[in-house]
Amino acid sequence: MAKVTIDGHMIEVPDGTTILQAARMLVDKNPEVDAKVAPPTMCYYSKLKTSGGYCRTCVVKVTKGSEKDPRPMPKPVASCRTNVMDGMEVVNITSPEVLEARKGVVEFLLINHPLDCPICDQAGECHLQDLGYEHGLAKTRYDFSRRTFNLIDIGPYIKLHMTRCIMCFRCIKVADQITNNRFQGMLFRGDASEISTYIEKAIDNDFSGNVIDVCPVGALTDRTFRFKSRVWFTKPMDAHRNCTKCSGKVAIWMKGNEVLRVTARKDQWGEAIDWICNDCRFEKKDAKDWVIEKPSHISRHSVISQNHYENLAQLKLDIGKQQKQIAAKK
Amino acid sequence: MLTNRSQVVSKKEMTLIEKMYLPAIFSGMWITFTHLFKKSATIRYPEQTREFSGIYRGQHVLKRDEKGAERCTACGLCAVACPAEAITMVSAERKPGEEHLYREEKYAKIYEINMLRCIFCGDCEEACPKEAIFLTDRKVDSFYTRKEFIYGKSILVESKDSPIDLTKRQTPDVKEFKLDKHYAHNQTFDKNKKTKVGGHH
Numbered sequence: 001m002a003k004v005t006i007d008g009h010m011i012e013v014p015d016g017t018t019i020l021q022a023a024r025m026l027v028d029k030n031p032e033v034d035a036k037v038a039p040p041t042m043c044y045y046s047k048l049k050t051s052g053g054y055c056r057t058c059v060v061k062v063t064k065g066s067e068k069d070p071r072p073m074p075k076p077v078a079s080c081r082t083n084v085m086d087g088m089e090v091v092n093i094t095s096p097e098v099l100e101a102r103k104g105v106v107e108f109l110l111i112n113h114p115l116d117c118p119i120c121d122q123a124g125e126c127h128l129q130d131l132g133y134e135h136g137l138a139k140t141r142y143d144f145s146r147r148t149f150n151l152i153d154i155g156p157y158i159k160l161h162m163t164r165c166i167m168c169f170r171c172i173k174v175a176d177q178i179t180n181n182r183f184q185g186m187l188f189r190g191d192a193s194e195i196s197t198y199i200e201k202a203i204d205n206d207f208s209g210n211v212i213d214v215c216p217v218g219a220l221t222d223r224t225f226r227f228k229s230r231v232w233f234t235k236p237m238d239a240h241r242n243c244t245k246c247s248g249k250v251a252i253w254m255k256g257n258e259v260l261r262v263t264a265r266k267d268q269w270g271e272a273i274d275w276i277c278n279d280c281r282f283e284k285k286d287a288k289d290w291v292i293e294k295p296s297h298i299s300r301h302s303v304i305s306q307n308h309y310e311n312l313a314q315l316k317l318d319i320g321k322q323q324k325q326i327a328a329k330k
Numbered sequence: 331m332l333t334n335r336s337q338v339v340s341k342k343e344m345t346l347i348e349k350m351y352l353p354a355i356f357s358g359m360w361i362t363f364t365h366l367f368k369k370s371a372t373i374r375y376p377e378q379t380r381e382f383s384g385i386y387r388g389q390h391v392l393k394r395d396e397k398g399a400e401r402c403t404a405c406g407l408c409a410v411a412c413p414a415e416a417i418t419m420v421s422a423e424r425k426p427g428e429e430h431l432y433r434e435e436k437y438a439k440i441y442e443i444n445m446l447r448c449i450f451c452g453d454c455e456e457a458c459p460k461e462a463i464f465l466t467d468r469k470v471d472s473f474y475t476r477k478e479f480i481y482g483k484s485i486l487v488e489s490k491d492s493p494i495d496l497t498k499r500q501t502p503d504v505k506e507f508k509l510d511k512h513y514a515h516n517q518t519f520d521k522n523k524k525t526k527v528g529g530h531h
Contacts (some may be wrong), residue, residue, distance in 0.1 A: 001450030118459050163494045227436050228422045230406035306410065 019079035043079035043168035052080035064089035122218030124231040165219040171211035179205040209281040225261040236296035244295040245277035372421035387465035392487040404438035408454035416447035445479040
């Protein structure tokens with residue numbers, strides 16, 4: 001076990017835990033700790049092995065290496081790839097230097113990213129949008145034209161907007177680890193690199209649709225939902241069905257009684273809780289296919305939480321109680 | 331008591347003259363009579379109209395760009411900004427060959443504003459990243475049924491031949507204030523930069 005202090009909060013974690021995981025554990029265990037103490041991630045995905053280490057969004061400063069060697073680390077480190085040491089002291093949001101470094105990283109991520117949020121289906125639930133918003137990068141200092149690609153259809157269900165890709169490798173890890181038949185990969189190197197696939201050998205793996213959920217931006221989107229609605233006009237509901245291929249536990253995004261989109265349920269870090277199969281994701285677009293449990297939990301800071309009432313029954317009870325109280329006063 | 335004009339109601343008995351009511355009636359009639367010689371508070375609408383304020387916000391317009399393509403990309407920001415929830419839209423994907431009709435890859439197939447709900451606050455204009463929707467100095471017509479107040483694209487989108495003039499409210503000062511928006515989303519507006527601006531392709 002190692003004791004690590006992050007932004008002044010102490011937590012004891014098993015050896016071999018990364019700083020990022022420790023920070024997430026800290027937030028999970030202590031509700032009073034600001035959730036921002038856990039660094040934001042664009043490429044790291046806890047459910048995908050060997051993910052992380054590409055984007056540098058999660059940089060933190062180690063002010064004390066360990067109990068035995070208390071020297072600080074010379075540069076900000078990627079918290080998703082740095083393991084904790086006993087007695088380590090880490091600063092994240094309490095350090096202006098880290099925030100400045102992260103701001104630089106975000107600016108780099110945005111260099112080739114188009115500003116087509118008004119068109120993009122991911123807008124409203126996009127991690128890059130949140131990150132850019134958080135760091136106030138409304139303007140670009142980049143003067144050159146951005147790289148553009150033609151749209152690619154990866155099979156009948158998935159659309160690849162290579163222009164929007166930030167090279168996080170998550171989709172490739174999904175293809176490697178979740179599906180048994182890898183269908184896409186990275187071509188070329190450096191700033192010329194791009195995600196690509198053999199279109200002729202279009203994927204028909206049952207779990208290929210999960211690349212949409214792991215994509216932090218709108219590079220991989222659902223063709224069955226393409227331009228159907230903005231996400232904040234749809235209501236996410238936790239629902240399930242008996243599925244032979246996956247757990248069948250999904251979030252369905254409804255507009256009225258219509259199911260516009262099916263995605264995996266997301267945890268508080270924006271990661272899929274259960275991988276779901278393509279059948280559930282793309283084929284079951286009828287409300288009768290699903291048993292609706294309850295409205296999904298949406299952070300109230302998200303635009304999706306607009307008009308989204310998670311506990312309508314309780315709300316109605318409260319209103320009824322208040323009305324009775326008012327009537328009693330009269 | 332905020333106005334200092336409130337009066338305490340007195341319930342004291344009226345005098346004989348007060349009970350006759352005649353002085354009160356005559357003083358009232360005198361006030362009415364003097365109004366014959368005063369300037370009328372009303373005008374003969376619709377033959378006459380009052381001067382509009384420079385910042386008057388009336389019926390919306392969906393603008394076209396320089397090439398006559400619709401600017402609106404159905405991003406839904408106006409609808410989400412609308413406090414009266416008056417705006418609804420359905421988006422569609424632009425097909426090859428329709429580039430002269432719609433500026434972006436996505437466009438509004440249906441765009442409706444319920445003019446009975448609209449409070450003309452101008453938040454939609456504020457929210458629009460594409461410089462598509464503006465409130466103009468035109469009045470909304472009156473109709474006999476509620477249905478007619480739901481304005482669709484046929485009314486809202488300006489015609490190619492007679493573009494709607496916005497210069498009254500969109501003055502150079504206002505445009506300067508909004509420059510940030512142009513910078514980010516609308517390349518054509520960026521006069522100061524010679525190089526191609528990113529953020530748009």
